Structure formats: structure tokens, C-alpha cells
Amino acid sequence: MSQDSFVGSIKESELKEGQMKAVRIKGKPILLVRQGGQVYGVSNRCPHMGCTLEHGILRDYLVMCPCHGWKFDVRTGEYQEIKQVTLECYRCKVENGKIHIEISKDK
Numbered sequence: 001m002s003q004d005s006f007v008g009s010i011k012e013s014e015l016k017e018g019q020m021k022a023v024r025i026k027g028k029p030i031l032l033v034r035q036g037g038q039v040y041g042v043s044n045r046c047p048h049m050g051c052t053l054e055h056g057i058l059r060d061y062l063v064m065c066p067c068h069g070w071k072f073d074v075r076t077g078e079y080q081e082i083k084q085v086t087l088e089c090y091r092c093k094v095e096n097g098k099i100h101i102e103i104s105k106d107k
């Protein structure tokens with residue numbers, strides 16, 4: 001069931017620990033982050049004014065938007081100042097050397 005909604009993206013080896021990488025899956029801009037051995041996927045568009053986050057700064061689990069410095073937790077998508085403002089999160093899994101991202105059909 002939910003297996004079907006995972007879509008293959010980049011090779012696992014293309015995303016090293018502590019790195020971010022922008023991908024586009026089914027037209028969606030997604031930022032992949034590997035931190036603490038886990039791969040996280042969040043929307044690559046800042047909800048403030050739409051800047052892409054891939055050129056921001058990653059510290060631990062926080063990515064800072066390069067435009068005006070908003071910080072988001074890649075585990076939850078939460079903007080640190082106002083937790084109700086979030087980036088969309090995408091579940092990721094590594095299989096057969098590739099990172100797969102869950103895209104639900106209604107999104």
C-alpha cells in the first residue's frame with residue numbers, strides 16, 4: 001500500500017552525513033538532509049518568501065534559510081519561532097542504495 005507511494009531519487013552515496021541536497025520529485029522541490037545517520041526530507045521552499053533552503057546553513061538538525069535566517073527543524077519541519085509554521089515533511093527510506101521519498105497521492 002504505502003510502499004507504492006515511495007519514489008526513488010538520488011543514490012544514497014550522493015548524500016553524505018551533515019549534507020543537504022535539493023531534488024525534485026513529481027514536480028515537488030524537496031530538500032534531503034542526512035543527519036545523525038538518518039535521511040530527512042522537507043520542502044525546499046521557505047514558507048516566509050519562498051527562497052530555496054539548499055544554500056542555507058545546516059547546524060545539527062536546524063537548517064537556516066539563506067534569505068532572512070528563519071530556522072527549521074528538519075525532523076519536524078517546524079519554524080523555531082512559531083511552531084505552527086512548518087515545512088512539509090516527507091518520509092524517506094534507503095533501499096537498494098537509493099533514497100526513496102514518500103509522496104502521498106493527495107499532496
Ligand code: FES
Pocket residue numbers: 046047048049050051065066067068069070
Ligand atoms: S524567505 Fe526564508 S527566511 Fe525569508
